[in-house]
Amino acid sequence: MxxxxxxxxxxxxxxxxxxxxxxxxxxxxxxxxxxxxxxxxxxxxxxxxxxxxxxxxxxxxxxxxxxxxxxxxxxxxxxxxxxxxxxxxxxxxxxxxxxxxxxxxxxxxxxxxxxxxxxxxxxxxxxxxxxxxxxxxxxxxxxxxxxxxxxxxxxxxxxxAPIHARISAMRAKYIGTKVTATEPVFGLMAAALGFEMRNQNFQRAVMNGTEPAPSEVAAFESDLRRNAVKIMFYNAQVTDDLTTTMLGLAHHAGVAVVGVTETEPAGISYQNWLNNGLDAVDKALTP
Ligand SMILES: [Zn+2]
Missing domain, CATH: 3.40.50.1980 (Nitrogenase molybdenum iron protein domain)
Known part of the structure; x- marks a missing residue:
């Protein structure tokens, strides 16, 4: 792939x-x-x-x-x-x-x-x-x-070491939390955090530049509308119609969105980049 x-x-x-x-x-x-x-x-x-x-x-x-x-x-x-x-x-x-x-x-x-x-x-x-x-x-x-x-x-x-300890602590707190994403950018960290990642076929299709099947789009939209997921991760380096649509639906349904990048932003270290992502997850899951 x-x-x-x-x-x-x-x-x-x-x-x-x-x-x-x-x-x-x-x-x-x-x-x-x-x-x-x-x-x-x-x-x-x-x-x-x-x-x-x-x-x-x-x-x-x-x-x-x-x-x-x-x-x-x-x-x-x-x-x-x-x-x-x-x-x-x-x-x-x-x-x-x-x-x-x-x-x-x-x-x-x-x-x-x-x-x-x-x-x-x-x-x-x-x-x-x-x-x-x-x-x-x-x-x-x-x-x-x-x-x-x-x-x-x-x-x-x-x-x-403190980042890995933080991931373990977050995993204990959040394990089983249902989340979704427009692309699998954050997928490996989501797995480390114990999240149940939904709509994975949809994500692979978007990553590979192919159209997700209509049933996959419908399932994704349903997850947002029903508030069946706590977070929608999206690729902040991509602007396309599907991402825009899903961001709109998430906003309307009150599902937290977390933008992630697959390139390290200038001026911060890898360690800070990871911590910033974990901060965003904590913020999204804190009522
Ligand atoms: Zn990617």
Missing amino acids: QCSRRTLLITALSLPSLACAASPLHVVAAENMYGDIATQLGGPLVCVSSILNNPNQDPHLFSATPSVARGLAVADIVIVNGADYDPWMAGLLAAQPTPNRVVITVSDLLGRKPGDNPHLWYDPAAIPALTQALTPVLTAKDPANTSLYQHNAARLLTSL
């Missing part, structure tokens, strides 16, 4: 800046939350470029530009999501063969495959797994700074 629809050109990749000249390692992340993690691990020792980095655009519309390819040509380490979320990366990497480049595929770390929910960064296991995979690659490529990478990895994992 390919997570793609329509096509649009995104010229998002920032090429390595002059400030990067002193960095021993170049990392290219296909998605910017993974680039954030590389920065948190490497600090000034790594020059990180993220290809998908604009929360105002839909990543499913992505089409690579020449600047993206040039960035990959100098990369020591590349991080891709996998699970068919960024299938364009395989072609770009093949077109820029570079000896000694290490490619880390997050879906492989989690044992996910095409057809599974590809929004892997909302799985609480994803970033710890990436940290465990990326740290030894950094130390192998830059052994002189091993202790710094290991220190940063420990700090990163420590910073995730």
